[in-house]
Amino acid sequence: MKVRSGEVELAVRVRGTSGPVVVLVHGYPDTQAVWDRVAALLEEDFRVVTYDVRGAGESTAPSTEDGYRLEHLARDLFAVIDAVSPDEPVHLVGHDWGSVQSWEAVTTPGARIATFTSISGPCLDHMGHWSRRGLSVAHVRQFLRSWYIGAFHLPVLPALFWRLYLAPRWGDFLRRLEGVRATPAPTLASDAVRGISLYRANIRQVMRAPRHRVAPMPVQVVQPTRDHYVRTEPLPLERWVPRLRRRRITAGHWAPLSHPAPLARMISEFVEDSAPPRELAVITGGGSGIGRATALAFAGAGARVVVSDVDLPGAEETARLAGGHAYQVDVRSEEAVRAWARQVADEHGVPDVVVNNAGIAHAGSFLSTTTQQWQRVLDVNLWGVVHGCRAFGELMVERGEGGHIVNLSSVAAYLPSKILSAYATSKAAVFMLSECLRAELEPHAIGVTAVCPGIVATNITATATFSGVSADEERRKQDRASRIYARRGFGPEGVAAEIVRAVRRNRPVVPVTVEAKAARLAGRVAPGLLRAFARLDPS
Known part of the structure; x- marks a missing residue:
């Protein structure tokens, strides 16, 4: 199905016929296909919704870089929620940039979101506040992991690198560094180049002046233990998330591809019982x-x-x-x-x-x-x-x-x-x-x-x-x-x-x-x- 959100049209897929609605939001440079293995395990008990975010897969792209700002991405998510679950709150799951934009949604007052599971994607505002606490070993390690963010702000070169080098080798990259087998989307090169705007439209703006963003619903933060790019453990999330559950999964960054079964189990358990588990x-x-x-x-x-x-x-x-x-x-x-x-x-x-x-x-x-x-x-x-x-x-x-x-x-x-x-x-x-x-x-x-x-x-x-x-x-x-x-x-x-x-x-x-x-x-x-x-x- 197609859902209109402002100037873009989003490609949405719904699986399962009954149960609570679970919305899965993909990251960069993926499409909704990254969730296929997880969705297949969830659809017996839930209505599972995935969609291509603006500028990716079969969804259309905004006309300007400004169209990739977080408020527009959150508005897309709300449009999908209104279309698939107009009467009941949904359970939200985000990975990578899908999690980053989901944080924007869950910290928006009045959002119809029952629970939120975040995987490898922090709230940029929370990161901004944390980065101001002084330089520590954890700060240095995260800055080194995020070296590519600075590279994406360079002119011309990131787009050339994606089109000429990385996109043709993306399947090999995932296999060698992440241990996962996946067929890249036919639109990968174009999606990746357009998606660079996610970084350029948001990182400096939010980190320069972070807002106080509170998530009132139960939040589950899943940290892949072998993630080479994002670590959420140092973030003092309890300041902004009063109902927080932290969990680990022994996977790399692309856990939805490499470890769909334990990830689906964590999502299912959290939807059914969002109270923090006792050790x-x-x-x-x-x-x-x-x-x-x-x-x-x-x-x-x-x-x-x-x-x-x-x-x-x-x-x-x-x-x-x-x-x-x-x-x-x-x-x-x-x-x-x-x-x-x-x-x-x-x-x-x-x-x-x-x-x-x-x-x-x-x-x-x-x-x-x-x-x-x-x-x-x-x-x-x-x-x-x-x-x-x-x-x-x-x-x-x-x-x-x-x-x-x-x-x-x-x-x-x-x-x-x-x-x-x-x-x-x-x-x-x-x-x-x-x-x-x-x-x-x-x-x-x-x-x-x-x-x-x-x-x-x-x-x-x-x-x-x-x-x-x-x-x-x-x-x-x-x-x-x-x-x-x-x-x-x-x-x-x-x-x-x-x-x-x-x-x-x-x-x-x-x-x-x-x-x-x-x-x-x-x-x-x-x-x-x-x-x-x-x-x-x-x-």
Whole structure:
């Protein structure tokens, strides 16, 4: 269908026959075809509307450069809304310049827009205010990403570059830099040259005198983590968007082409429930100690919490205190952990944070530690972490919104001791697993942290096992260790606080307690001291 807006005629397509109306606005130098894969996934539940913006595709172009100003683009959008949904507000989604012009619309008083999802396209007024806050690293990085904006203001050369060089190679450009396969529109060269006016008619004018633009409706800002051109994280959007949801997608700039499924899911979820989602944190070994403290810390930060433990009553008590959910899981079993991960995803969603905390303590010389004791320590401390990382990591990657995995290692990972061969080996393996996994999952925006506590007063000492001793001697050693750890006076709450902080800052390694930090430093500058310490007899 065609919709008239001032001097231009817009080519509009409507898909689906029922449900809320979702309007998708494309960017530069695209046409509405950029939304085809997303629209195909949405049209079963929504009426999906796309259109070629003025000067692109089958829509006509304004007669002057001034015709590309934001107020004209917003007027086009309002004309489309009036034509396709004259009685009900619409749900708006914009990408790139489609998002930039949509910000103009959603910050216009009285706009009939129920929700707005912005992808890789900020409000120019918000950018203008932010750029006046002083020079920072984030400012420099964004200016460097936006180098092409200055180039587009040059005379003649940008048009020649598009016609003679870039337009014939556009499909290869998207394939090499963005990893997407798309057939360029036949009108690409002409559209791209005309679209340069978007930059010339708006950037300097708005940035020079930014207005105070407030979006009253719920707004979802989706940031592709591999976007080479636009980053919205530094913008203090809360100043102008009181009902803001920020989300990430592990994609490049052209997410509608490369990742239509997760993008369609984000749009659908936001249309159906625009309330800001609460972070979901999953903790193994959550029945006591560091696991319980971590669950309470995340709950205190506003997260939903799911805990597991072999001790179900302990896990249930943690869940009661944290307002969460408890499950009985033996992390030694890959099948059990995978089944639990699927259950968590089905009942609560894919977690944003996974803390692989379940662990046991064992002490004794290497020669006195039996194969069965070695197997038990490795099954819980190492394989339990492996199972958790794999089961939940796969779900996180498939979801495509990033996340964070925390693995509980120990100061023993880099502080050798002649009586901790099995325990230290298991924790050192967790330490290196975390480093390797961090490198592997970084392209998916999933951070991985190895947390290395030192002496922490938890009940792990009361359940520790010892090699080559009688039951009475083992109880004596457990009691002695518990007294020493209690006198140290560092509780699990301190570790939990460091875990939450590590997730927020995406830190790779976090030594906790003074002794853990000192051992980490000594291992780098004076490893001989640690080897001498390893020979000491703590008994």
